[in-house]
Amino acid sequence: GWWSKPEYIINELNTNSAMASPAHDETLRVTPDALAGETYTIRGYAYAGGGKKVIRAEISLDGGVTWEGGVVSHPETPTEYGRYWCHALWSFDVSVARLLGAKEVCCRAWDSHMNTQPNHLTWNVMGMLNNPIFRVRIHRAYARGVVSELRFEHPTMPGKQPGGWMEAENAAASASQSPLVSGLKRIASGISLLNINATMQRTPSAQSQLSTRAAHSPPTSPPPASMNEIAAGGVAPPPPAAPPARAGPITLEELAKHTDRADAWLAIRGLVYHIPPSYLKEHPGGADSILAVAGTDATLSYEEVGHSDNAEKILRRFKIGELPREPGLLDAVPVMPIACALVGAGSVFALRVLARKIAA
Secondary structure, three states: OHHHOHHHOOOOOOOEEEEEEOOOOOEEEOOHHHHOOOEEEEEEEEEOHHHOOEEEEEEEOOOOOOOEEOEEEOOOOOOOOOOOOOOEEEEEEEEHHHHHOOOEEEEEEEEOOOOOOOOOOOOOOOOOOOOOOEEEEEEEEEEOOEEEEEEEEOOOOOOOOOOOHHHHHHHHHHHHOOHHHHHHHHHHHHHHHHHHHHHHHHOHHHHHHHHHHHHOOOOOOOOOOOHHHHHHOOOOOOOOOOOOOOOOOOOHHHHOOOEEOOEEEEEEOOEEEEEOHHHHOOOOOOHHHHHOOOOOEOHHHHHHHOOOHHHHHHHHHOEEEEOOOOOOHHHHOOHHHHHHHHHOOOOHHHHHHHHHHHHO
């Protein structure tokens, strides 16, 4: 895949920063004395890859529209080559009255090459090296009609700990999409594919054109070698054999028992997969990214990262069973009327095939 190209190797981290104070779920009492002139010290850390020096740390109280510089300190002196390999620490004093009027606190850093952080997350295939500005949300508690307390919420929590405003927003977005809407999207996607297949079956000339074009096309070059092949200087081993399928549904309790490197199971979109140890070594995201979700329903983690068609093909080889099917709202909805409303009554062949697939 493309990750085997040397130019895609991550040699240096990009510039990043985070807030340590206020901490997640920390509260700040709002009193008349506090509003009269008390200040709060916002603290955090920053780093830059390649030994570059962090030269500036900034705070924004208006969502990244305007920025103010803080005080940056470097706990360790640079190396004899002028490189900085230690995190920089920064602080910024802000009045409680200004925090009271803000919806969030944002921070960003700059390095000696004038690299900084984008205001918004940039999606990429592997989900790596994302360094948008760090946002801490501010929530207000009221007593007798006035603000009595400020509560700070970080975007996420370390490791697998639950919490953070990003998790709450993702949950709200998922809840707003009803099972019926999700089902209609799946139907529409299936109909589009089936319509194409039906058209190809009704048009032999199109098939012959494709066959002729394929016959006269130059042979495609083999895919690039993986990083392990390059390091070994040899030929890649054959793909691991598909594990035997299991009879009957696999319960979540049984799935949770398989978390070891030698026997890692995970579920994605209701299907259960056994990831062999041989593939853990080849996985472009590393073995830990799979083992971290082994024994669980990894649908959300899998879809958040995004995967190529080739990754989907590899995954299908490892299928061993399915989770128990839970009836949902879509099961009680007639499929044919909905599908006809989506594409019209012309694609009868596609609708019949789709109905059989859904019923199965």
